[in-house]
Amino acid sequence: MKDAIFREPIPWAALSGPLAAADDALARLDERLRSSPIREGFIARTHFQDACASLWLAGELVSLEDLVLHDARMDIRSPTHALTRAQAVLRARRRIAGAAPDWALSPDGLKALRGDGDGGAVEAKRGGEGDDQGDGEAPGLPGGAGPLAGEMAAIDRALACSTRVLGGGPAIMKTLRDPLIYDPDWEEGERLETWRQSAVAVQSDSPLLAAALLWDAWETNPPLERQAWLGALLVSATLRARRKTRAHLFCVNSALRRVRRETRRSPNRAVRLAAFLEAIAAGAEAGMADHDRWLLARRRLEGKLKTRRSSSRLPGLVDLILARPIASAGMIAAALGVTPRAAQDMVAELGLREITGRGRYRAWGIL
16 A cells, blocks of 8 residues: 555655654664663653643643543542543553554554454563553552552453454444444544555655654544544554664654644645654654753762662652652652652652642652
């Protein structure tokens, strides 16, 4: 299906400069993360940022603080529809990052990400970034999986078993699609398979150029009636599958926020492709700046641990605060196995910044 993507000639004159800049910036970011001591924390934090950016691009505003607390099941207010969608993006990113590089673009991977049948029951061998260990904890943090991970896994197994027993589960669900909500002539599965075959067909081209063409194909002719946010995640998975990003799953949504909507949505294909490449370059540069800032903060915090005893919980707090944009006393207490009062004392010892400005339900973090 390569002809569908290259139906028009590639405007090399307009893309050569942005393509070279984006290629260089993305390579430098990935190489910096490959041997970084805060790589896992960087990946965990950027998952949250990219989920919020995905909703921002769709015209919804989701607070980063609300998403972190919702992910930890410590909401301070009733979750909104936009917040639940951001949580879905967050879980999908974690699942893609935790699987093998080519899993997301496989038929089973797409079925699992769409929630169609039990295509994700058997995944490929895990990659090196850490997987989705539930909503409560990020990879590599104290506490392991979330408090309901076992129960949710049991429910998933029961649903998968029921689908197999009934037979034709996805087909049955397809007949129940409300025609007032879904277009009966959309042929979602066929459109998505065409897009997937296009992703496989561009193996001989530059990974970044292939990602730009696939992103533009998804944006101009979305294969899915819902879950439009899945396109950017699959583009990130394409960069990882093509070994352009080996150490992390790039945040395409966060990068796209850095270019104007008029260029992203331009009727001119060359302008759209150039805007995507410019966004990748800007996003990679911002990622390197964030990494250096967080690494400096880690070194500053570690300087306060030199005189601590070996059984101190403060190193665990440093790891937690680097892997979360914010952390409340309840989150710290649950992750480190201490009381909320002890968590607040530990925060005071490290001198962390309070970022909510509230007297109650306070949270601390590194900006």
